[in-house]
Structure formats: structure tokens, C-alpha cells
Amino acid sequence: AQSVAQPEDQVNVAEGNPLTVKCTYSVSGNPYLFWYVQYPNRGLQFLLKYITGDNLVKGSYGFEAEFNKSQTSFHLKKPSALVSDSALYFCAVRDLNSGGYQKVTFGIGTKLQVIP
Amino acid sequence: DVKVTQSSRYLVKRTGEKVFLECVQDMDHENMFWYRQDPGLGLRLIYFSYDVKMKEKGDIPEGYSVSREKKERFSLILESASTNQTSMYLCASSFRTGSNQPQHFGDGTRLSIL
Numbered sequence: 001a002q003s004v005a006q007p008e009d010q011v012n013v014a015e016g017n018p019l020t021v022k023c024t025y026s027v028s029g030n031p032y033l034f035w036y037v038q039y040p041n042r043g044l045q046f047l048l049k050y051i052t053g054d055n056l057v058k059g060s061y062g063f064e065a066e067f068n069k070s071q072t073s074f075h076l077k078k079p080s081a082l083v084s085d086s087a088l089y090f091c092a093v094r095d096l097n098s099g100g101y102q103k104v105t106f107g108i109g110t111k112l113q114v115i116p
Numbered sequence: 117d118v119k120v121t122q123s124s125r126y127l128v129k130r131t132g133e134k135v136f137l138e139c140v141q142d143m144d145h146e147n148m149f150w151y152r153q154d155p156g157l158g159l160r161l162i163y164f165s166y167d168v169k170m171k172e173k174g175d176i177p178e179g180y181s182v183s184r185e186k187k188e189r190f191s192l193i194l195e196s197a198s199t200n201q202t203s204m205y206l207c208a209s210s211f212r213t214g215s216n217q218p219q220h221f222g223d224g225t226r227l228s229i230l
Contacts, residue, residue, distance in 0.1 A: 032216055043120070043206055043221030044159075051216045090158065103174075104219065106151075108158035 006107035021076040023091030032094040122222040135194040139207030146212040148190035153204040
């Protein structure tokens, strides 16, 4: 079975400060990992993914994420937060070793609030 | 850019009605998905389809059915709507099973059952 946890319901950060949104996962094999962002009254938009290779993955809008296999984490980061980054962020995982349809499991989401 | 279009942004229906939610994608994706999104529960998969006329149950299929007669269109059907089906419904599509491609989402349908 695969699962993903986003331990914080909400993260508050001041504009210009670095931000981190946490994600941990559990899979039996190797993971594909994704981050998505959802703005109010919109669907989810893909930000970045980890498949293999470099542990630091760069994505859209200046976001990056660090894959840590020993800690089974995939935290989303940005060096300098913008007010426009305020949104709901979802981490998702897929287990490469699962048979049949390779289902994606989403976390419950973390609300990011960037304070001017 | 991939476009996933859901036919309605907001929908209000009555208990017991049969409700149809429509989704169309324009990128020739093999996979299509229906999720519902509820606060504190995240996204839960209702049904998905990996090909025309093919469907698989997700985590919460009870009370729902789906139809995929054409590759670009995936419909979610609430057979007899109930108030606990009030939710945000999201459609998504992606390239075939086994690829590492992300899912592309529509803007959602906020459904209220009175």
C-alpha cells in the first residue's frame, strides 16, 4: 500500500522569507513523487515531479523539492515567498512496484498563507 | 497546453435526481479520472478509465457510475443524488498507465445536493 502525509494543515510565512511545505510518503517499492498547487476555485496544477536522478528537483514558479530516501520525504521549498504563492498545495505519490493500474495517492493538502 | 474542460462550474440538484457531470480533454490522453475533493480529506478517486469503454473503480465508487464512449470524454453519473454527495468534483487526464506523466485537472464542478 502507498500513502502520503502532509503534517501541516497550514503554513504561514512572511513575504520574502523562504518557505517549506512538508511531505512524507510510504511505498513498498520506488516512488514517483509529485507536487501540485490549487488556487481558489481552480483545479490542481502540476508544479514538479521526482522520478529518478538528482534529489533536488526544480519546477514551475521558482519552486523546488528535495527528495530524501532515508527520511522518505519530499518537501517543497522556495527561497523567497510571494503573496501570490498563497494557495493549497498537494503532495502525491505513486509506487512503481505496484501491479496493475498505478494509482496516484494524494495528500490532504497544506494551505500556504504568505503574509505581506 | 493540455485543456481539461468540465461542463459546469456550479450545479444545484435535488435529492434523488440523476446527475451527469461531463469532462472533455483535448490532448488524446488515454487515462481519465474522477475525484471528489472535501476539506480535510483531500482528493479521493471515484473512478478512472484507461481506454474507451474501460473503467475501474477507485476508492469511493458507491453511488456513482461512469461512461467513456469516446476517448476525449468521461462522464460521471450520480444515479440517485444524496446530500452526502455535495462536494467539489475534479476531472483529470494523463498519458497511459505506467508513464511518469502528471495528471492534468479541470477547474472542478461544485455540486450541491439539496
